[in-house]
Amino acid sequence: MASKPPASDPVQDAPQVAAPQQHAAGLPAVKHSLKMAREQMGVKRTALTLLRVNQKDGFDCPGCAWPEPEHRHAAEFCENGAKAVAEEATLRRVTPEFFAAHPVTDLATRSGYWLGQQGRLTHPMYLAEGGTHYEPVSWERAFDLIADELTALASPDEAVFYTSGRTSNEAAFLYQLFAREFGTNNLPDCSNMCHESSGSALTETIGIGKGSVLLEDLYKADLIIVAGQNPGTNHPRMLSALEKAKAGGAKIISVNPLPEAGLERFKNPQTPKGLTRGAALGDLFLQIRLGGDQALFRLLNKLILDTEGATDDAFIAEHTHGYEEFTKAARAADWDETLAATGLSRADIERTLEMVLASKRTVVCWAMGLTQHKHSVPTIREVVNFLLLRGNIGRPGAGVCPVRGHSNVQGDRTMGIFERPAPAFLDALEKEFGFAPPREHGFDVVRAIRALRDGQAKVFFAMGGNFVAASPDTDVTESAMRRARLTVHVSTKLNRSHTVTGARALILPTLGRTERDLQGSGEQFVTVEDSMGMVHASRGRLDPASRHLLSEPAIVARLARRVLGAESATPWEEFEKDYATVRDRISRVVPGFEDFNDKVAGPNGFALPHAPRDERRFPTATGKANFTAAPVEYPRVPEGRLLLQTLRSHDQYNTTIYGLDDRYRGITNGRRVVLVNADDARDLDLADGSYVDLVSEWEDGADGIERRAPGFRVVHYPTARGCAAAYYPETNVLVPLDATADTSNTPASKSVVVRLEQSRTD
Numbered sequence: 001m002a003s004k005p006p007a008s009d010p011v012q013d014a015p016q017v018a019a020p021q022q023h024a025a026g027l028p029a030v031k032h033s034l035k036m037a038r039e040q041m042g043v044k045r046t047a048l049t050l051l052r053v054n055q056k057d058g059f060d061c062p063g064c065a066w067p068e069p070e071h072r073h074a075a076e077f078c079e080n081g082a083k084a085v086a087e088e089a090t091l092r093r094v095t096p097e098f099f100a101a102h103p104v105t106d107l108a109t110r111s112g113y114w115l116g117q118q119g120r121l122t123h124p125m126y127l128a129e130g131g132t133h134y135e136p137v138s139w140e141r142a143f144d145l146i147a148d149e150l151t152a153l154a155s156p157d158e159a160v161f162y163t164s165g166r167t168s169n170e171a172a173f174l175y176q177l178f179a180r181e182f183g184t185n186n187l188p189d190c191s192n193m194c195h196e197s198s199g200s201a202l203t204e205t206i207g208i209g210k211g212s213v214l215l216e217d218l219y220k221a222d223l224i225i226v227a228g229q230n231p232g233t234n235h236p237r238m239l240s241a242l243e244k245a246k247a248g249g250a251k252i253i254s255v256n257p258l259p260e261a262g263l264e265r266f267k268n269p270q271t272p273k274g275l276t277r278g279a280a281l282g283d284l285f286l287q288i289r290l291g292g293d294q295a296l297f298r299l300l301n302k303l304i305l306d307t308e309g310a311t312d313d314a315f316i317a318e319h320t321h322g323y324e325e326f327t328k329a330a331r332a333a334d335w336d337e338t339l340a341a342t343g344l345s346r347a348d349i350e351r352t353l354e355m356v357l358a359s360k361r362t363v364v365c366w367a368m369g370l371t372q373h374k375h376s377v378p379t380i381r382e383v384v385n386f387l388l389l390r391g392n393i394g395r396p397g398a399g400v401c402p403v404r405g406h407s408n409v410q411g412d413r414t415m416g417i418f419e420r421p422a423p424a425f426l427d428a429l430e431k432e433f434g435f436a437p438p439r440e441h442g443f444d445v446v447r448a449i450r451a452l453r454d455g456q457a458k459v460f461f462a463m464g465g466n467f468v469a470a471s472p473d474t475d476v477t478e479s480a481m482r483r484a485r486l487t488v489h490v491s492t493k494l495n496r497s498h499t500v501t502g503a504r505a506l507i508l509p510t511l512g513r514t515e516r517d518l519q520g521s522g523e524q525f526v527t528v529e530d531s532m533g534m535v536h537a538s539r540g541r542l543d544p545a546s547r548h549l550l551s552e553p554a555i556v557a558r559l560a561r562r563v564l565g566a567e568s569a570t571p572w573e574e575f576e577k578d579y580a581t582v583r584d585r586i587s588r589v590v591p592g593f594e595d596f597n598d599k600v601a602g603p604n605g606f607a608l609p610h611a612p613r614d615e616r617r618f619p620t621a622t623g624k625a626n627f628t629a630a631p632v633e634y635p636r637v638p639e640g641r642l643l644l645q646t647l648r649s650h651d652q653y654n655t656t657i658y659g660l661d662d663r664y665r666g667i668t669n670g671r672r673v674v675l676v677n678a679d680d681a682r683d684l685d686l687a688d689g690s691y692v693d694l695v696s697e698w699e700d701g702a703d704g705i706e707r708r709a710p711g712f713r714v715v716h717y718p719t720a721r722g723c724a725a726a727y728y729p730e731t732n733v734l735v736p737l738d739a740t741a742d743t744s745n746t747p748a749s750k751s752v753v754v755r756l757e758q759s760r761t762d
């Protein structure tokens, strides 16, 4: 039997601390995933569901975007994928009776953990203006309500259409089509807070905002640098790929302020060996200061330039642009400044250089540790410089590997979920559908919050996600959301965003990945694109959580018909009935999807074209791969302050909290912890186990707002000097809305200057 959700809340947050673990996965991981799955789903459903994850006739794991290997194990999932599945396939339900028992003011006091633990949403629910409770509403009435608000707007640009990265290609394509037929490019997405910096840097330098390696390339690499990423928790199946690469002779360097489990030792639960000893994966650990990566890669580039015969001159001459200017900047790199910016030793960097020079095929993987800083775009450009110098883009075993988060975040962007669409994409839409799409750029996440705050946006519609909890500057974002006329969330589970509403609010419950999707023409499947540009089908088999659910494509199609009416020549009804007709349209609009329906029928799906990877062609403004030469930047932290990164624990999926433990880091039963280096703690007089408030300092309080997160237990932890770490979303309140990365506008949630004040105990 599955167990009941916790009755009480706030959940007691009483963190306990033990020594961090060095190894990841192994038997405890199997045990934990099965325990959580059984609690949510019961024994039989657990067995049925988990065996279908990532299988050829099954569904794509709703966890991360890591690709599927060609030879799959019977159990091709990881501990955290199992938790993501259990969270969705839970037997617990949030019914109209639940909403009748809990006024919105009550729900607004609950923790995100408690809300999520209540189960799956079963009915469309409506919160009327001035209402105290959500009440059940028919789908027809829900669409009428949305249509009334949308058509009353002075301009389509007063509506915002957000997307989180679980939405399928088919749903995403329809959603952007609807928004653009309605008349706006206001299509912010979770990518704006995630890999936007990667997209910005890569588009400019190599001409496509996606990674250039396939899984096979990792296996062929001599050297893999993993910078700013915690795969043991966030992409556990990547560890199997690293293990295989290592068996093939690859060396692995981890660049991180934290010694993350798994990069040191990994016990693969899918191999007998993994159940016992585990392998040491990392060959070198560079314990870098937050934000020091650009300086590190810049110095490495200088050292490569200074080494006779170390550059790939033929590649540089034939395929690149901007080399002269870049070498001038790189040769000026300074050892002392780099050591100060990175906190690394000279020996560390010399050892790294040896490994770099010994490698003929190098891959650099990264995630949020590189993308969520003010200078993230120049940092990633410097990584590209580093790879270009030795010809490491566009040949086997080498390349750029931004490791994506949400399971279809990359596909959503490919389908046109973007506030700044390329003119060629809009031209193709116009030709296929016969309407004139808007050409002005729309709002990204941060600009959407400002627009809501300033009354320029009045309707907020979310295709999944948890916007108010995931966004920065929680108090600012929440009051902005409360100014909306209408907020609408298409969701599987209850979350904070349902409790912080506009004047009126709707919750539209939808099918998840694991569930059967039956439409007029029969059972449907959807498609997704993984982090390496592989597109494949996903087919759920479970009975839907409730018979009142609609699929995401059906919700968009019905909304579009109701809002656009006879003016739209688009066959929305047909799209809802048969998703193959949506794929036909995609195949005529999006390059690389020609014959989509045929290609996706194969068991492994297909790879999208990638000009730099496939033919060393760089579709940039210059027609070449661009070297760039930005000034080196790194965060400067005033005396007595620390630089805080906000990151994930092992028991969460973004704002979805699975439990209160962070096993690998030795923390249990609580999330309000701040990890501080013991030497810094001594200087700041912060005893382990004492409680502090985190107060962020933003341009000397230029905007006059005090940002405080109270009551965090200090944990002495081996992080880099001067740096601290605490979990998101509890710390989003500290990230100022205006503190974003240059160019990409991604919130700088990995470099927040904070002071730690003893918590008042009264």
Ligand SMILES: Nc1nc2c(c(=O)[nH]1)N[C@H]1C(S)=C(S)[C@@H](COP(=O)(O)OP(=O)(O)OC[C@H]3O[C@@H](n4cnc5c(=O)[nH]c(N)nc54)[C@H](O)[C@@H]3O)O[C@H]1N2
Pocket (backbone or CB within 6 Å): 063, 064, 065, 080, 194, 227, 228, 229, 230, 231, 233, 234, 235, 255, 256, 257, 258, 260, 288, 289, 290, 291, 292, 293, 367, 368, 369, 370, 404, 405, 406, 645, 646, 647, 648, 649, 650, 652, 653, 654, 655, 750
């Ligand atoms: N189980 C689980 N899986 C997930 C998610 C989840 O929440 N739970 N989230 C998904 C999503 S949307 C995403 S985007 C990914 C996120 O995957 P990650 O990027 O691994 O997630 P974070 O927890 O933010 O970890 C950031 C890592 O970068 C390091 N770091 C921080 N700042 C710096 C820096 O300045 N330099 C360097 N070199 N390192 C730094 C941190 O110490 C940490 O190891 O995971 C995806 N997968």
Ligand SMILES: Nc1nc2c(c(=O)[nH]1)N[C@H]1C(S)=C(S)[C@@H](COP(=O)(O)OP(=O)(O)OC[C@H]3O[C@@H](n4cnc5c(=O)[nH]c(N)nc54)[C@H](O)[C@@H]3O)O[C@H]1N2
Pocket (backbone or CB within 6 Å): 164, 165, 166, 167, 190, 191, 193, 194, 195, 368, 405, 406, 463, 464, 465, 466, 467, 470, 471, 472, 490, 491, 492, 493, 494, 495, 510, 511, 512, 513, 552, 646, 647, 648, 653, 654, 655, 656, 728, 729, 731, 732, 735, 749
């Ligand atoms: N401070 C700080 N802030 C951050 C980050 C950070 O590292 N630090 N990371 C950022 C990153 S990388 C990201 S990607 C964002 C994440 O931002 P979001 O993607 O907006 O947030 P999630 O927590 O992933 O959304 C969870 C909700 O999605 C809904 N959901 C789940 N599955 C489905 C589905 O199949 N369909 C629909 N319609 N709904 C579904 C459920 O209702 C669930 O409550 O947060 C960002 N915010």
Ligand SMILES: [Mo]
Pocket (backbone or CB within 6 Å): 190, 193, 194, 195, 404, 405, 406
């Ligand atoms: Mo993400």
